[in-house]
Amino acid sequence: MSPTETVFDAVESRDTTKVAALDIGSNSFHLVVARINAGSVQILHRLKEKVRLAAGLSDDNVLSDEAIERGLKMLGLVAESLRGFEPDSVRIVATHTLRKAVNAKAFINAARTILPYPIEIISGVEEARLIYQGVAHTNHSDGRRLVADIGGGSTEFVIGEGFDPLVCRSLQMGCVSFTKRFFAHGELKSKAFNRAITAAKQELEMIENHYRRLGWTQCIGTSGTIKTLFTLAQRDKKNGHVQPVTLKSLRHLAKTFIEAGHVDNLTMPEISEDRRGVIAGGLAILIGIFESLDIDGLIYSPAALREGVLYQMEDEMKHSDIRERTAKSLATRYDVDTIQANMVLTTSLNLFDQASQGWKFKSRDFRAMLGWAALLHEVGLQINSRGVQRHSAYILANVDMPGFTQEQQELLSTLVRFHRKKIKIQEVPEFQLYDTAAVKRLIAIMRLGALLNIKRQEAFLPDIQVTTSKQKLTLQFPQNWLDGRPILSADLQQEKQYWKVLGLELDIIDA
Incomplete structure (x- = not known):
C-alpha cells in the first residue's frame, strides 16, 4: 500500500454538518451548499440561475404561468443538488415577488412536488436582516x-x-x-x-x-x-x-x-x-x-441573503435564536406581564407535550410557535384590555419580528387572535407550511393554556393529565379539585361549546 493511501488514517475527523440555503429571488435563484465545521461555515457548492420571476408579475400582482414554469424548472436543478439532505438541514426563503404575488400559493404547491422542503416567504425587513448577517460574517x-x-x-x-x-x-x-x-x-x-x-x-x-x-x-x-x-x-x-x-x-x-x-x-x-x-x-x-x-x-x-441564512442556521444549531431577542424586545416595548406569560407558557407546553402523543404534530415549528404565542398573547393590553386578543393579534401581524417568517408571524397572530372568546372559523387563514387540522388543534391548546391561568395565580394549577383521540382531548383533574372552583369549572364547560367550531371535542374529568 502506498503512503498516499494511508497518510490520513491517523487523522481524527471532526463532526461536521452539511447545510444548504436557497434564495428564491425576484431576478435569480441562488443555492449555496456548505458544511458547518467547528463553528465555521465553509462553502462547498453554489448554483445560480436567472429566472426573473418579477418580470412575470403583472400590475395586478398575478405571477404568469411562464414565470412559474421558469421557477419550477430551476427548482428541478436544485432538487438534484439537494438529494439526500435532511429536512432540518435545508432552508428555502422567497423574497419580494412571492411576497407580492396573489397566486404565490400556486407556485409553492407546485414546488412541493419537486422539493420536499418548505418554502418560507420572508418579510422585507427579515430579508434585510439576513442580508446584513451574511455581510457581517464575511x-x-x-x-x-x-x-x-x-x-x-x-x-x-x-x-x-x-x-x-x-x-x-x-x-x-x-x-x-x-x-x-x-x-x-x-x-x-x-x-x-x-x-x-x-x-x-x-x-x-x-x-x-x-x-x-x-x-x-x-x-x-x-x-x-x-x-x-x-x-x-x-x-x-x-x-x-x-x-x-x-x-x-x-x-x-x-x-x-x-x-x-x-x-x-x-x-x-x-x-x-x-x-x-x-x-x-x-x-x-x-x-x-x-x-x-x-x-x-x-x-x-x-455575501448576501443566502449566506445570511446559512449563518442563521449555524447560530440556531448553537441554540442562539434571534427570535428570543425579538420576543424580549416586544415584551419590554409592550410592558408584558412576564409572570403571567410564563405561567401560560408552562401550561401550554405541558398540554402540548402530552397531547402530541396522540395528535402527532408533524411540524417542528408548532411547539416553538405555541411558546412564542403564549409569551406574547397579551401585548395588546397596551391598547385596551377589552378585545385584547384582537389588539394582540394586530400587533403581532404587523410589527417587525426579526427571525420569524411571514407564515410563522401569521400563525402567531392567529393563535393569539383566538386564544379567548368566540372563534370565527372563517377568519382562520389557510397556511402553506402548516396543516389546517393541526393549526386548529394548536389554537385549542393555546386557549386552554390561557383559560387555566385566568386567575393569574402562581402554583394554582394541580397536575393535569391529558389524553387525546382523533378529534378529542380529555383533561383529567385530581378528584373533586374543580368542585371548589365553580367559576373555572363553568369556564371549561363554556369552552366545550367554543371548541365545536374547530371540529374538536373537549372532555373534562374531575375524578
Whole structure:
C-alpha cells in the first residue's frame, strides 16, 4: 500500500454538518451548499440561475404561468443538488415577488412536488436582516456600516455595527421592476434615466433622514446588480487597483449607457447576457441611493441573503435564536406581564407535550410557535384590555419580528387572535407550511393554556393529565379539585361549546 493511501488514517475527523440555503429571488435563484465545521461555515457548492420571476408579475400582482414554469424548472436543478439532505438541514426563503404575488400559493404547491422542503416567504425587513448577517460574517468593519442590496423587485437597506443590525428597511424598487417601468423597450435615453433616478429618490424619502442621522463609516453593496456595476466602474482604473464606486463613476456609466442607446449595444464583457436586460434599472436605483443618502463611496461584498441564512442556521444549531431577542424586545416595548406569560407558557407546553402523543404534530415549528404565542398573547393590553386578543393579534401581524417568517408571524397572530372568546372559523387563514387540522388543534391548546391561568395565580394549577383521540382531548383533574372552583369549572364547560367550531371535542374529568 502506498503512503498516499494511508497518510490520513491517523487523522481524527471532526463532526461536521452539511447545510444548504436557497434564495428564491425576484431576478435569480441562488443555492449555496456548505458544511458547518467547528463553528465555521465553509462553502462547498453554489448554483445560480436567472429566472426573473418579477418580470412575470403583472400590475395586478398575478405571477404568469411562464414565470412559474421558469421557477419550477430551476427548482428541478436544485432538487438534484439537494438529494439526500435532511429536512432540518435545508432552508428555502422567497423574497419580494412571492411576497407580492396573489397566486404565490400556486407556485409553492407546485414546488412541493419537486422539493420536499418548505418554502418560507420572508418579510422585507427579515430579508434585510439576513442580508446584513451574511455581510457581517464575511466582512470585517470597524464602526457602523450601511449595507444596500438591489434585488429584482426590492432593495434592502441596513445600518449595523458588528453583527448587530440597528435599522432594517426594504423599499419597493428593484432592477427588474424599474427596467419594466422605465426601460421597457430596451432604449437607454437620458429622460428615462432621470425619471428612474427621481422615482428611486422618491422611494428613499421614507428613510433618508433617519439613515443619514444614524450615519456610517463604510458603505457596502451586495447582489449581482451591484457586482456588475462595481466591476464596470473599475474599467478605467489605470493603476489596476480596485477602488470604491463613487457617484461620479456611476454618472459616467449612465452617460456610457445613454451613448450606447439600447441594451443590445451594452457589449462590455463585464455585463453578462442575462444581466444586460436589467442593468439600466439597477444603475438608476444605485445613482438614486448615492444622491439621497449622500454616499461618498461603496465597496462590493459577494455575501448576501443566502449566506445570511446559512449563518442563521449555524447560530440556531448553537441554540442562539434571534427570535428570543425579538420576543424580549416586544415584551419590554409592550410592558408584558412576564409572570403571567410564563405561567401560560408552562401550561401550554405541558398540554402540548402530552397531547402530541396522540395528535402527532408533524411540524417542528408548532411547539416553538405555541411558546412564542403564549409569551406574547397579551401585548395588546397596551391598547385596551377589552378585545385584547384582537389588539394582540394586530400587533403581532404587523410589527417587525426579526427571525420569524411571514407564515410563522401569521400563525402567531392567529393563535393569539383566538386564544379567548368566540372563534370565527372563517377568519382562520389557510397556511402553506402548516396543516389546517393541526393549526386548529394548536389554537385549542393555546386557549386552554390561557383559560387555566385566568386567575393569574402562581402554583394554582394541580397536575393535569391529558389524553387525546382523533378529534378529542380529555383533561383529567385530581378528584373533586374543580368542585371548589365553580367559576373555572363553568369556564371549561363554556369552552366545550367554543371548541365545536374547530371540529374538536373537549372532555373534562374531575375524578
